[in-house]
Amino acid sequence: MMRSDCKRFELWLVESETPMPEALKAHLERCPTCAERWQEEQRYRRLLQEVRSAPMPSTQVRWEQVQRRLAERAVQRTGGFGWRAVLAGAFGVLLMLAVGMGVWWLSGSSQTISTSFNASEGQGAPSAEQSLDTPVEIASAPPAPSEATSFALPTPSEEPLPTRRVKRPESLATQVARLPEPSGIMGLRTYSARGGSSMPQREEPEENAPLEIEILPTEPIVPQGSEQTEYLIVNYQQYPTAEQKEDALVYSF
């Protein structure tokens, strides 16, 4: 009986929307625990009243602020999508470039590339039988330029240049650099440097080497026009027409 009254009192405390029934008032007189609880509840309610009576500040948030932020967020969402699209596009382009380079690399490796040498414009081209180990001799050369002379390449001769097939020595490492393709050809070609260069080395597979160039055992590079100047013409021999072949000549020294 006592327990049920205590429980009823507790339930009434939770509801607390109706005045206390007389039965509960009588119970409080008999039950010191519930009487203590009731006193505590009254103090709690008094405290709540104090707290609730404290002035509540008004919000200063304006509709314009919310509206502006809504618009900003909408733009951010659109912008975010745009960035994703740009990134996806860039990734796609890079992927296509990588695939293109790979295809080009594989197709280039099956070609045989020969290199032709010419000492200088119309003068003393080495014969096809000349050993590659022999430095190219120059019959005559233009007067030596000053120190400030640039290393500009000479105009290629219009006469057909003697070519020779070059076989890469097995023991020599190939030095590879990148050189812009001659006109009419897209992409980049591998290109070898002279012996003694500090360019990075790359080992090529024996059967898939894209370009076979040997390191020439010549003297150190000298300025253009000096007596020891030599010119290197690289000839790509896989061009079907003479015009393309002419364009494919690359001069160096």
Next chain:
Amino acid sequence: MDEFATRIASHQLSDEQLVARAKEGDSAAMEELFLRYRQPVFRLVYRSVQNIDEAEDVVQEVFLKAFERLHSFREQSQFSTWLMRIALNLCTDRARANKRRQELVMREAEYKLDWMTHPEPADPVQVAQRNAFHEAFYTALNRLPEHHRQMIVMRDLEEMEYEEIARIMKTTVGGVKLRVMRARRALKVQLEPLLRALGEL
């Protein structure tokens, strides 16, 4: 004049009608919903976070979320209930994010309760006493877990109906009463020194 007329027309519409218009992108309807519920949302949030700046941030966030997700509002409950639920969820998120800050507040609370129970020579100004009660109450409230705090805020401070709280919390009225009872019990434990002091006053 057109804008004024639109505002008057919006003012006369029910929440359901305004929500329907807002879903179609009617800015005036959104503004009317904002004006209707700005202060109630602020009161609830302010009771929870007890900081005006933070409360205003949360209020803005509540309406931003509400309008951005309005298309997902199925109107199975009232717009105000849905809005209050968003507000409570954001307050909970904020409370979790500020857990460290709350620990500092709790330490401060201990000091304040000590001050209340062992008062220095009494301050004669009644307002100062009320402010002290206010601060002591909130510092004790801050020591409660979030689910207890929400119950106290909604039922005892905002005096919401049990039915409304049940709709917001997506539970039964009986469940809410049980939660409120537990929350009050936990709060009274925290407030015990202050309540004792109140009894002596």
